[in-house]
Amino acid sequence: MEIQLDFVSAETLARKGSAEKISFILDKIKRNIIVVLEEALEPQEEAELIEATMREIDTEEFHGIEFYRIDSRAKGLREKIAEYIAGRRHGLTIVGPTRLIEAIKREPDYISMLAKVDVPEEEKRKRGRKKKGGK
Amino acid sequence: MLSELKKSLRKLLKIFKRKKQIQLGFYGPVNAGKTTLANRISLDWLGKEVGTVSEVPHETRHVQKIENIVVTTNNGELRMNIVDMPGIATQVDYKSFKAFGMSEEEAKARAREATKGVIEAIKWLDNVDAVLVVLDSTQDPYTQVNVTIIGNLEARGIPMIIVANKIDLPEAQPESIANAFPQHVVVPISAATGENIEKLYEAIQEHLT
Numbered sequence: 001m002e003i004q005l006d007f008v009s010a011e012t013l014a015r016k017g018s019a020e021k022i023s024f025i026l027d028k029i030k031r032n033i034i035v036v037l038e039e040a041l042e043p044q045e046e047a048e049l050i051e052a053t054m055r056e057i058d059t060e061e062f063h064g065i066e067f068y069r070i071d072s073r074a075k076g077l078r079e080k081i082a083e084y085i086a087g088r089r090h091g092l093t094i095v096g097p098t099r100l101i102e103a104i105k106r107e108p109d110y111i112s113m114l115a116k117v118d119v120p121e122e123e124k125r126k127r128g129r130k131k132k133g134g135k
Numbered sequence: 136m137l138s139e140l141k142k143s144l145r146k147l148l149k150i151f152k153r154k155k156q157i158q159l160g161f162y163g164p165v166n167a168g169k170t171t172l173a174n175r176i177s178l179d180w181l182g183k184e185v186g187t188v189s190e191v192p193h194e195t196r197h198v199q200k201i202e203n204i205v206v207t208t209n210n211g212e213l214r215m216n217i218v219d220m221p222g223i224a225t226q227v228d229y230k231s232f233k234a235f236g237m238s239e240e241e242a243k244a245r246a247r248e249a250t251k252g253v254i255e256a257i258k259w260l261d262n263v264d265a266v267l268v269v270l271d272s273t274q275d276p277y278t279q280v281n282v283t284i285i286g287n288l289e290a291r292g293i294p295m296i297i298v299a300n301k302i303d304l305p306e307a308q309p310e311s312i313a314n315a316f317p318q319h320v321v322v323p324i325s326a327a328t329g330e331n332i333e334k335l336y337e338a339i340q341e342h343l344t
Contacts, residue, residue, distance in 0.1 A: 043289070043290045044287060044290060046279075046283040047260070047287050050257065050283065051258075053225060054227070057226075057250050059243045059246055059247070063228040069279065098228070104279070
């Protein structure tokens with residue numbers, strides 16, 4: 001199974017309002033694309049993303065998302081003002097559909113993403129035959 | 136910037152307008168023990184339980200309000216309305232309910248209700264004065280759902296206490312919750328046994344009223 005990751009630049013995101021950004025992300029997620037955003041979503045945007053996800057969940061195809069914000073946001077007032085003027089929030093956000101992402105976990109030195117890869121039945125059978133044949 | 140401004144304004148208003156009765160929201164991920172805690176408080180002070188507790192995820196799918204609770208602590212009276220929220224989640228897969236013996240139709244209906252419950256809980260963020268973030272001390276606290284809940288309360292300037300629940304279980308590590316969110320007051324309790332519940336009341340009185 002192929003896995004597609006789309007990287008979205010901070011410049012592209014800066015041109016979008018919150019609602020547009022959320023629908024842009026969800027549109028990709030529902031097409032089974034994992035999205036890496038070159039910005040840390042704001043907590044309110046994260047809540048909006050969860051809310052919009054809940055509205056989109058159906059019982060057959062789409063069961064939700066996994067996401068993770070890696071925040072390297074400015075802490076001091078001066079840095080915050082500079083970020084606000086530049087319209088950019090430093091960090092990354094990874095969002096993907098649950099059917100592809102098993103888990104995103106924070107480890108001490110890195111973020112780990114575990115993706116699910118469904119092996120087609122035919123491939124499983126082939127692998128089974130190889131095991132039996134010892135090759 | 137706007138959220139910073141909102142936060143400062145809320146703090147300023149709090150100085151002038153100390154509420155006699157607070158609207159206290161219970162937020163947290165699914166199965167953290169929010170309803171068990173609401174039941175414990177309600178049973179102790181009103182003599183009745185408010186919600187059903189079970190190991191099935193999303194047992195609470197509607198906001199449950201318990202009004203006019205008056206708690207007496209060493210520091211005086213604490214008056215509050217409790218709003219027990221459905222657990223926040225980023226995914227709801229109806230198949231997970233089938234593992235608990237539900238039929239396909241029952242599982243799908245529960246999934247639909249669960250998604251509505253999450254939306255309702257998020258909308259209620261605008262209507263609470265203070266929040267108890269109830270986390271399960273046996274689980275990794277640094278999940279995105281926990282970070283999103285706490286981040287939203289911070290951005291809105293809503294005062295909160297983090298409740299490290301389930302300390303009666305042998306695998307509980309309430310210190311890992313305190314380490315994950317060092318900027319907030321963390322009170323370890325067991326809603327199931329009532330351990331440390333007095334400390335929680337005192338913390339609410341000190342930090343949230």
